Amino acid sequence: MKRWGESPFESLLPPETVLGQMEMAVIVCDRFSNVIYGNAFAADLFGYGEEYVGHSVLSLSIAEEDHDQATELARHVLKGGVWEGTFSNVRGDGSTVYTRAHAVPLRHPSGAIDGIVIFAREALRSNQRDQDRYGLLDRIGERLSASLELEQTLRRVADTLVPQFADHVFIDLFAGDRLFRRVSRHAAGWAPPPGTWAEVDEPIFYPAEHFCAKAMNRRDAVLVEDIVQHRFSAPTESSQRLGDDMGITSVIAAPLLARGELLGVMSLALSNLSKRPDPHYDGFDRDLVGAIASRVALAIDNAMLFEEERETALAFQKNLLPGDLPPKLDGLKIAWRYEPAKPLESHGHGVQTQVGGDWYDVIPLSAGRVGIVIGDVEGRGARAAAIMGQLRAALRAFAQDDKSPADILRKLDEWVRTMERPDRPRYGDETVRPPLVSCTYFVYDAWSRTLSFANAGHDPPLLIVDGEVSDLELNSKGAMLGVRGPGVGGDILFNEETCELKPGATFILYTDGLIERRPKEDGDYYTREQSRQMLRDAVAAVARRDVESIADAAYQAVPGDIDDDAAIVVVRTSAEELAVEQRAFSAEPIMVSEARRMAAETFAAWGMVDDKAELACLLVSEVVTNVVLHAASPAPTRELVLEGAQVFAFDETPWDLGDLHRREPVSKEFRLRLRRGAESIWVEVFDSDMRLPRIRSAGETDEGGRGLYLVDQLATRWGSRPTKDGKAVWFELPLR
CATH class of the missing domain: 3.30.450.20 (PAS domain)
Structure with a gap:
């Protein structure tokens, strides 16, 4: 052998x-x-x-x-x-x-x-200290790559170095011209007594002969093998005494340099705290710490740049979102939540760190109606926030036209298509795809309890009725804004839907960050249906409580960490009926006084003071007179098409030829509707004339033409909007 x-x-x-x-x-x-x-x-x-x-x-x-x-x-x-x-x-x-x-x-x-x-x-030869040396750079690299958030980055560095390689770790960073302590980590859970070593967030100044000052001045790592020789260079006498008491034996200080800029200094110390066999650093350790400091500085620089961009985007987004929703809305109680994405540790799905393009808004419309929108812009960061701001402004402008939700989404979709995505370069004649946006726009009339809405690829809201939670049924989810329909230049159709809400009903709008943002403990995400069921269960548990409680429950419904921004709007309808009076009149001059009499009686019953009631009656007379005058005047000539023995108007309504020669006036009427809110009254006059009124300048000798001018000057707000069978002219006045 x-x-x-x-x-x-x-x-x-x-x-x-x-x-x-x-x-x-x-x-x-x-x-x-x-x-x-x-x-x-x-x-x-x-x-x-x-x-x-x-x-x-x-x-x-x-x-x-x-x-x-x-x-x-x-x-x-x-x-x-x-x-x-x-x-x-x-x-x-x-x-x-x-x-x-x-x-x-x-x-x-x-x-x-x-x-x-x-x-x-x-x-x-591999003793414990040598194993730490060999694996330290790899561990530092792995941990630094898992986060772009500054505090997490600094914490990861300290956790890696203590106690494996150091008993004490300090990281000091510049803020302007001053140096501040950002990390103070020690082995065995020990903490320095107050007033000795500088605490986190405190400014610190190193004397010129201090090893940290030398490291920053030389821009190279400095090794102090015998700390006794440098004990008198301590920043303060108290820190010197504590170093003696702790038995500090060896120190390495390394500058934090990134892109040629000095960010601060990192210092590591060995002491008798952990009772190491050989509590001293050597030249190999100094070079190793220098290499570690280079990686740490680059990670800090990236984290600071990212946080600066994130804070800019977040400030941009928050300034573009409504700071406060309207404080009082008749027939509604509203709560909202917005939470931007927070930096996360990597769970195998990448690090989600930027704010997104979620937005919401509540828009007062004519006659006490309210527009409510929630949406989400594809992408993240400042670009998504900028697009969100443009969308919110555009939708607010379109909403003032008082058109239907479907018409509003069509206009918004057309506007979105004009926006080019700046993150995709243009090659030749290639069309740059516009941003994709999901949103739902609602219009709620608290007096009729009618909810009209149109959807563009957004998740349906939850509806709470008598404590029961369900999804608000959508017959059509609709395509996202910015998506073209079939064929070149094809348009997407947005369908309008209407439902009547029961007294006290609540609906909850939210963006997908609420149900898609949170991973399970094993790193896998909940399915969409699992998250939605958690949301339903959480909301059902507080369904009969106030809107703020429901908003909190919805936000906390799905457990886990935040990795996408989320917006929530909770809207509850009033359980009480709101005061409304309306009556139809024939469109004849004699009916102006009748309409004024009805208004006066209603205002008196509502407790309006004399001067406010008189002003309101005056404006009712002016608006009704305007409607009656235009009802008596001929409408614009419609183009007629002869086809066989019949004549068709442009709307394809058949007329008998004999009707063309009749001179009998067509019977017309208008409808006066008065609404009372908590602080205002609204007056609406409906008629079948499609022509919208406008203010004109009346000459000195003109007998008329000043009615709408008076309304414009004396009412809080006024306007007109098209309806399915004509138009409505409205104005608002304070109740008291």
Whole structure:
């Protein structure tokens, strides 16, 4: 039986052979990488005996992660090459040794390659401190890559260094011209007494002879092997005394440099706190800390740049969102929540860190009606926030036309299509796709309890009726804004839907960040339906409580971390009926006084003071007179098309030819509707004339033309809007 360290040729050699004298392991393998010889130094280095002779070189307990490297060594050398590298080996006693290996081909006198000769020496014996050294850079790199948020970045650095490599870690960063402490971490949960070492967020000043000041001035890592020589350079006497008491033995300070700019300084110290066998740093440690500081500085710089961009986008978005919703809306109670995305640790899905383009708004419309919108712009960051701001402004402008929700979405879709996506370059005549936007627009009339809405690819709201939670049924989800329909230039149709809400009904609008943003503990996301069910259950538990409680419950419904911004709007209708009076009149001058009389009686019943009631009656007379005058005047001539024996108007309504010669006036009427709110009254006059009124300048000798001018000057607000069968002219006045 061959013994490790012996050779069949050794009996022919002098006792002190060259191989026996070498303080380097010599291992000979055959063409199949099986060990056929190892000298005495190899036996001592690896701590193995004869059992590995005749076995694969991998039997020297080369670490599994180095097996591919060992295979590559054999392949390369057997082709006649020379190879050099470092291996991690587990010794016979279980300890780890790092070996630096140099391999050459073993050639037969004929020139053929018969095997491999490996020369190896110890690179670094693996005690705990050496293991920390070898793995520290990798661990730092992995942890720094998992976050772009500054506080998390600093915390990760401290957690990695203490206690594996240091008993005390300090990171000081510049804010303007002043240096502030941002990290103060210590082993064993120890904390410095107040008034000794600078605390987090406190300014700090280092004397010129202090090692941190030297590191920043030299722009290089500074090693203090004997801290006693530098004890008098401490920033304060109290910090000096504490350093003596703690038994600070060795310190390394390294500047934090990124893109040529000095961001601050990082200092590490060893002390008697952790009772290390050798609490001193050496030159290798100094170089290692310098390399670590370079990575940390780059991560800090990236985090600071990201936070600056994020804060800009967040401020931009918050300023574009409504700061406060209208404080009082008749027949409605509203609560809202908006939470931007927060930086997250990576869970295998990437790091989600930027604010998005979620938005919401509540828009007062004519006659006490309210427009409510919620939406989400595709993408994140300042660009998405900017697009969101433009969308909100555009929708507010379109909403003032008082058109139907479907018409509003059609106009908004047309406007979105004109926006080019700046993140996609234009190549030749390629069309740049506009941003994609999902949103739902609602119009609620508290007096009739009618909710009209149109949807553009957004999730349906939740509806609470008598404590029961369900989805508000949408017959059509609709396409997102910015998506073209079938064919070139095809338009997307947005369908308007209407429903009547019961007294006290509540509906909850939200963006997808509420149900898609939160991962499970194992890193997988909840399915959409799972999240929606959690939301329904959470809302059902507080369905009969106030809107603020419902908003809180909705926001906390799905457990986990935030990785997308979320907007929530909770709207509850009043359980009480709102006061309204209306009556139809024939469109004749004599009916002006009748309409005024009805208004006066209603205003008196509502408790309006005399001067307010008189003003309201005056404006009612002016608006009604305007409607009656225009009802008596001919409408614009419609183009007629003769087809056979019938004449068709442009709306394809058939008329008999005999009707063209009749002179009998067509009977017309108008409807006066008065609404009372908590602080205002609204007056609406409806008629079948499509023409919208406008203010005109009356001459000095004109007998009329001043009615709408009076309304414009005396009413709080006024306007007109088209209806399905004509128009409505309205104005608002304070109740008291």
